[in-house]
């Protein structure tokens with residue numbers, strides 16, 4: 111990577127001037143996320159060296175063990191955003207309730223709320239496999255200057271202003287969209303600068319990867335079982351390749367670059383699947399659509415679902431448009447929605 115490549119900082123400044131009436135608030139917000147991402151990256155990279163592995167002893171609201179790095183990443187992102195007084199509210203997968211932020215002595219008249227999964231794929235930390243951070247940004251709907259309410263967070267994904275993720279992988283990348291293209295930046299750890307390495311990311315027209323935890327096959331709906339069999343059939347360009355990391359961020363990232371579908375369906379045990387609509391599915395669906403892909407719950411566009419609770423879960427089918435549509439066909443054939 112050469113020095114003259116555009117840096118994320120330069121990219122944000124250039125973009126800022128494209129938004130005629132923008133106050134620079136969104137740019138500053140993305141900047142804060144970029145900074146927090148670097149701090150978490152540093153800690154993730156040390157994970158094998160220091161005594162930071164293992165569970166922190168607490169369970170999150172969804173009854174899952176929290177890994178220490180989940181707690182750490184949660185704190186870094188919250189503190190960075192709070193200290194910079196850059197948002198009026200935050201909701202996190204690791205927090206029971208949303209956080210309302212009042213600025214110092216002054217009234218907080220920031221317009222944006224951030225929703226995030228501070229550390230995605232946390233079960234992979236102990237085994238040196240890629241993890242990530244997912245974020246989603248909305249304009250508040252309640253009047254500015256007043257404390258945020260639940261209403262500000264329960265907006266459908268189609269209202270997102272920006273969304274993105276950081277993948278702490280073989281290299282660390284931030285991939286985000288403010289609504290137009292999806293752009294990816296790779297961190298040069300030697301100098302702590304992200305460079306534009308993946309401009310205007312798009313799913314390839316055809317995909318041949320399917321990503322699903324097949325261990326749960328027996329509990330899957332008929333449509334998903336049939337779709338998996340279809341992926342494995344010897345016909346046309348099939349069988350497809352199966353790839354499942356167990357970190358949504360990494361599975362999505364690979365599928366967007368190589369072409370594929372990610373599925374976390376409902377199961378007989380978890381009728382709403384596992385992934386969270388607000389922290390995981392909406393931001394990924396926003397990126398997928400901006401990159402020419404598609405995201406649905408098997409029947410309905412993810413971005414059109416009106417959330418009813420912060421930690422809501424939803425079945426998730428996301429990736430190449432053609433592949434998602436095929437999976438939806440199998441779902442529709444085998445199951446009629448009431």
Ligand code: AHG
Pocket residue numbers: 203227229230231232233323356357358359361384
């Ligand atoms: P998190 O670490 O934030 O709880 O998310 C884990 C999610 C997602 O990243 C991953 O694709 C999925 O859970 C894996 O679930 P299974 O282990 O059930 O396949």
Ligand code: MN
Pocket residue numbers: 227229230231358390
């Ligand atoms: Mn997650």
Ligand code: MN
Pocket residue numbers: 180203227228229230231232
């Ligand atoms: Mn998480």
